[in-house]
Amino acid sequence: xxxxxxxxxxxxxxxxxxxxxxxxxxxxxxxxxxxxxxxxxxxxxxxxxxxxxxxxxxxxxxxxxxxxxxxxxxxxxxxxxxxxxxxxxxxxxxxxxxxxxxxxxxxxxxxxxxxxxxxxxx
Amino acid sequence: xxxxxxxxxxxxxxxxxxxxxxxxxxxxxxxxxxxxxxxxxxxxxxxxxxxxxxxxxxxxxxxxxxxxxxxxxxxxxxxxxxxxxxxxxxxxxxxxxxxxxxxxxxxxxxxxxxxxxxxxxx
DNA sequence: AACGGAGATTGACGGCTGTCGATATTGACG
DNA sequence: CGTCAATATCGACAGCCGTCAATCTCCGTT
Numbered sequence: 001x002x003x004x005x006x007x008x009x010x011x012x013x014x015x016x017x018x019x020x021x022x023x024x025x026x027x028x029x030x031x032x033x034x035x036x037x038x039x040x041x042x043x044x045x046x047x048x049x050x051x052x053x054x055x056x057x058x059x060x061x062x063x064x065x066x067x068x069x070x071x072x073x074x075x076x077x078x079x080x081x082x083x084x085x086x087x088x089x090x091x092x093x094x095x096x097x098x099x100x101x102x103x104x105x106x107x108x109x110x111x112x113x114x115x116x117x118x119x120x121x122x
Numbered sequence: 123x124x125x126x127x128x129x130x131x132x133x134x135x136x137x138x139x140x141x142x143x144x145x146x147x148x149x150x151x152x153x154x155x156x157x158x159x160x161x162x163x164x165x166x167x168x169x170x171x172x173x174x175x176x177x178x179x180x181x182x183x184x185x186x187x188x189x190x191x192x193x194x195x196x197x198x199x200x201x202x203x204x205x206x207x208x209x210x211x212x213x214x215x216x217x218x219x220x221x222x223x224x225x226x227x228x229x230x231x232x233x234x235x236x237x238x239x240x241x242x243x244x
Numbered sequence: 245a246a247c248g249g250a251g252a253t254t255g256a257c258g259g260c261t262g263t264c265g266a267t268a269t270t271g272a273c274g
Numbered sequence: 275c276g277t278c279a280a281t282a283t284c285g286a287c288a289g290c291c292g293t294c295a296a297t298c299t300c301c302g303t304t
Binding site: 252 | 286298
């Protein structure tokens with residue numbers, strides 16, 4: 001078959017150009033998604049915001065239950081999710097449990113987001 | 123009861139101090155969580171990253187199916203979620219559908235995150 | 245007009261998630 | 275040591291989510 005009779009010219013210009021720069025790895029995507037899942041809930045965002053709004057970025061559970069308007073077990077559950085995600089820390093002093101923001105945790109998330117998801121290739 | 127005999131010293135110092143600065147509103151939390159939910163999935167993060175890795179931050183669906191390793195309907199579903207969240211746009215040219223990053227959409231997310239969730243109060 | 249391919253939609257299903265009430269645990273106090 | 279208050283844990287339930295196979299729609303080609 002002659003080369004100049006290949007059906008290349010009739011094909012409407014291949015759409016598939018693999019990529020110009022490497023994408024995020026499967027592993028990194030899973031890890032980043034894990035943290036984002038912890039953030040992707042209105043109640044948890046409010047909890048984080050409430051903690052951040054307190055002196056020293058630290059708050060006791062009893063400060064949080066009433067503003068978010070959820071039951072105590074539910075608030076405790078959300079705080080555990082945030083703690084497991086490494087976004088806040090738990091410090092039990094006597095009867096009360098104090099939760100504080102982990103410095104830089106949120107910046108780390110936004111940094112990773114920007115590192116992989118900006119349209120750097122013009 | 124004399125003031126100096128108040129049970130202040132024995133009580134472990136009230137834990138409940140409401141807040142020093144306002145927290146995120148319920149409405150803003152719901153909206154931000156909506157966008158974060160769209161981001162909080164490994165497959166969607168990879169799709170966004172793949173689109174960003176292409177020339178012009180634009181990619182055809184056929185460029186995306188094989189790298190993410192999911193079925194075509196599933197990829198189509200994820201792209202719809204990202205589109206509905208305002209993170210990418212769809213542009214059908216002929217038979218192919220091209221998806222492109224919405225400029226500034228991701229920055230908006232990180233900005234809102236930082237605005238409400240940084241421990242500004244020392 | 246019929247064919248073929250790209251991609252969207254539908255329907256179904258298993259698993260995860262947010263929520264609560266009830267209960268267990270833990271530390272302070274009398 | 276018994277009681278009380280603050281949190282955590284458990285069990286259950288409804289609803290959402292990610293995934294796929296099957297099907298539909300639309301457009302370009304023959």
